[in-house]
Amino acid sequence: MNQELIRPILTVDIVVLTLHEQRVHVVVQKRDKPPHAGHFALIGGYVRPEEDVSTAAAAARVLRDKAGLTARLLEQLMTFSGTERDPRGWSASVAYYGLLPYQDVAQQVRRNLKMLPLDRATGLPFDHDTIVSKALERCRRRAAYSSLPAFLLPIAFTQSALRHAYEAVLGRALNDSAFRRKIDELRVIEPLAGNVSKATARPAQLYRLGRGHIVEFDRTV
Amino acid sequence: MNQELIRPILTVDIVVLTLHEQRVHVVVQKRDKPPHAGHFALIGGYVRPEEDVSTAAAAARVLRDKAGLTARLLEQLMTFSGTERDPRGWSASVAYYGLLPYQDVAQQVRRNLKMLPLDRATGLPFDHDTIVSKALERCRRRAAYSSLPAFLLPIAFTQSALRHAYEAVLGRALNDSAFRRKIDELRVIEPLAGNVSKATARPAQLYRLGRGHIVEFDRTV
DNA sequence: CGAATAGTGTCTGTGAGACAGTATTCT
């Protein structure tokens, strides 16, 4: 009974999220091999134990090699498994979500990439619809008490842009003054010397994240 | 380059949590095979694609077959992977946490099971210390806004017992009247006809969860 | 000037902690 020898397929899939026109978009890529060749799906690939020190490393490698992307925030979502999800047989896919600014994706459009606003990010092959919806659920919950939405923005951003990022992820409008108050008290962002005038009537102060990585708050934003 | 054929080991590990003497305990089992034979570790085993429809099913099967346990709540934590975590080579383990009442574990002590209070649940083999600490982190966070701690209790429980479960998971005392108020408003539990007098001076109303599964609150408890 | 966005000050409602006080059972 060498059941240990029957080893399932292990893959990674990355839900790449970005912000475009104040809406969250999912980045998908046209598949060049079967199954589902020619269809758009999540960016994903096999885990290669010889070169990937972990599934997180595999996700970063796949993202880089297949799509030329480096997420500003890459976190594990959960693992999806079973016989039904892939026609090649029983498989397990460790799903990640990756956040990055719109510009980073726009530079790589030549790689068969497409950005789908959330309401059009359905009908994806495999169980990718489920993965996307779980990723959004997780991000929405996490957004309420962390600096997660900031990773959808370029390094330098205004408080308004940050609020719009939170609003896009949370799916609801936030109170402007309360938001400024809280973001200020939480000390998660720090002002930059420069100013931005572009695209707004009155120039606004630019900020950046105080710490390079995501921080969680004790209160809700 | 048939790199797809090199498939890593896929296992499940379950962090079984229960409540004993008002403290959270982790259930560990003595290993009967190498590596680390004779040492206590998390309950775990290989995923068997032929019989497990998913990793969740594998976790439930391993829990049942190896420990005779059925968790009242079994949820996926995350996947741990890499070369270092298991001497047999590159492996991925999908970790779950399972909650159940003390009595359920006590019935199965013959199966080389042991309950460790949190402060003594260290020095476990593999990366099981990390898995335990991540599981607790997740449960603590989830406890604050869900009915999770109720799954550490028998079906029927008093409000005091429920509060103690929350306190044990959260690691801090909760205000009694505020707790009753909130639990009441959240309508997560419903009263049972019976009363319990055992172990307390004044008999207390017994309750059960209104819904069989975990519910999340809009506010914090 | 008016439009538009940036940014501030203040009021108010709600919810959670604190805590006193009442209720019920046991020894």
Place this chain on the structure above:
DNA sequence: AGAATACTGTCTCACAGACACTATTCG
């Protein structure tokens, strides 16, 4: 009666939303 736990009522403070108000730039 007194101990012990169950349960209730009320005060207060902090925080989030609402919203009015000022500030700065552009056309």
